[in-house]
Amino acid sequence: MSTAEAIVGMGARAGSRTVMVSNRVALPGQTQTGGLAVALTAAIGEGSGLWLGWSGTLASDKRPPICKQSQGGLDYVLVDLPADDFEGYYHGYANRVLWPLFHYRIDLVDYHREQRDAYLRVNRVFAEALAQQLRGDDVIWVHDYHLIPLAQCLRDLGVGNRIGFFLHIPLPPPDVLNALPGHRALLGALEAYDLVGFQTRNDLQNFRHYQAQHVPITQPRCRSDAFPIGIDVDAIIRTAQANEARVAGHDLRASLSGRRLAIGVDRLDYSKGLPERFKAFERHLQSGEDAGHWTYLQIAPHSRTRVPEYQSLRRELEGLAGHINGRHARPDWTPIRYVNDSFPQSVLAGFYRAADMALITPLRDGMNLVAKEYLASQSPLDPGVLVLSRFAGAAEELPQALLVNPHDIDEVASAINTASSMPLAERQDRWHTMMDTLRGNDVGHWARRFLQTLRAPAAPPRTPTAPAEPAQKNTRQPQATLATTDGVPWQ
Structure with a gap:
């Protein structure tokens, strides 16, 4: 059903x-x-x-x-x-x-x-x-x-x-x-x-x-x-296996010149920990462990462009991406691809499936469905690794991910190194356990x-009010008169 x-x-x-x-x-x-x-x-x-x-x-x-x-x-x-x-x-x-x-x-x-x-x-x-x-x-x-x-x-x-x-x-x-x-x-x-x-x-x-x-x-x-x-697990799986996703993933892979792909997909927001994530990826590059073998694609569509904090964040990320690429790029390789466009789910699913690692490291997040969509898009034969913030709601359900403190750039960089060398059998075991969780709570x-x-009845239900009838007097004690901390009620 x-x-x-x-x-x-x-x-x-x-x-x-x-x-x-x-x-x-x-x-x-x-x-x-x-x-x-x-x-x-x-x-x-x-x-x-x-x-x-x-x-x-x-x-x-x-x-x-x-x-x-x-x-x-x-x-x-x-x-x-x-x-x-x-x-x-x-x-x-x-x-x-x-x-x-x-x-x-x-x-x-x-x-x-x-x-x-x-x-x-x-x-x-x-x-x-x-x-x-x-x-x-x-x-x-x-x-x-x-x-x-x-x-x-x-x-x-x-x-x-x-x-x-x-x-x-x-x-x-x-x-x-x-x-x-x-x-x-x-x-x-x-x-x-x-x-x-x-x-x-x-x-x-x-x-x-x-x-x-x-x-x-x-x-x-x-x-x-x-x-x-x-998430709708089966729908994401079908989308990731569809032709449009396959083409998107193939074209992205072809552009990497054999390098591995790490991906992040977040709305451009200060809660997502993007500056910290950029710095952690640079720390990974500085570590010398498999450093030149990864390309990090960050998709971050603009949001709330009229809010000053978001304008400041956009400038900060553009500066960080330019600094990191200027310091570490080679003629045939740019470490960070920073994109502000939105993509349909059919294309994103292809990107997820092509990625060997997802970096999902918000400073705070209610749940974060991108983490779940990434997992559902993976190939069971060769699944990628999820690096996930402890402060995302999804971490409560997915302890098999590599859980990190997003404020600790050394810990995130270490998790990237761990993901780089994780054996196939371990990646499969972690992925299968997390997929069981996703299927059980779609x-x-x-x-x-x-x-x-x-x-479910927990108390005597209120008498429903039909729209065509005159409004009935609310039998519940009005809440609108509750005083605020400054002594002024809502109304």
Whole structure:
């Protein structure tokens, strides 16, 4: 049974529709480069369901604010966002406050109360658009840090449906979260969900420690658990064996003049540890151990180009790549190939299969699906070696990788040397064990487990609110009046 059939079949057995909500919607036919978009596309598949998110367009008087598309039994609802609020919501609070904070980078948090207010207003826009589309027995699944207050907004509109939330990025410990102005209101808004899911046990533990500190014992607490996200293993294998991938891999191999290939694929982001990785590869070159026999291909598509920290990172990486290549290159060899383009999955799978080693060394990462996709793309006869950061969520599932501290460039360089000389039998043993893990927790298992947990009765369910009926009064104590640390409520 395919992932799509499993999710749709589960919805049919439960007698309810699955409604996905995320900042962006992955429309059919679009090239998906982000881990979230790829995972959700695989999870919701084709069939009865609804997916709501931002249209990519800022609201104007020239077009309706909500657009609907359908393919098969799946409906896509695209919402235009107010132009005045988008900057504060997305580039401001979401990506200059929550993103660095949740990745343990308090030093990069740039907090402004007006951006927090824009974040709340956009969440209300999503909630109002979603409430118009809901049926009484829909089960709602909200995704990621852009939409933390969405359930609270829906409850204020009288929506009683079951609502789950999944955080795709890390959740830091309370000492880090407490640095955020208004953290009690933000994290308190999660209590409006019936289920909150995290990537790892460590993230879950951090959340429960936060609840213990800040949620009164007398207040009902939402259910929470760890649901490590997987990939569509069989689909990746088929893609890696398809003709387009074979051609891409063959052409890349042919350009190496017999040298071995190390690959990294990351969105250009300070959480990915790319400067540290470049320096570690240079340290490997300086070690003299097999140094001239490797080419390192780093694919890093640009992202959030308007955010100053990303502009600075781009300049730093360009300088590092130029310095390392200028110092170590030969007339017939460039040690680092640094590429900022995006590639479709069909091409990336060919690159993965051609690579003898993957360098996946983020400073912090919720999961990192590239590590899993690399493994699934390998040939069982001659698999490559995965060098993986201990601080990626995937490390919890894949201890057979060469786990490293990405801050320690000597340790990463040593792992590159170990990978260079690892015998075939050991590479195969490690790969087979990790593939067993990937198959046992693929994206279908992840989605089914989350939705089954969300649908399972844990407390008397709320009375569902049909969209056509007047909004019912929310019977849950409103969370919107929770005070922030600066004494100012969300609303």
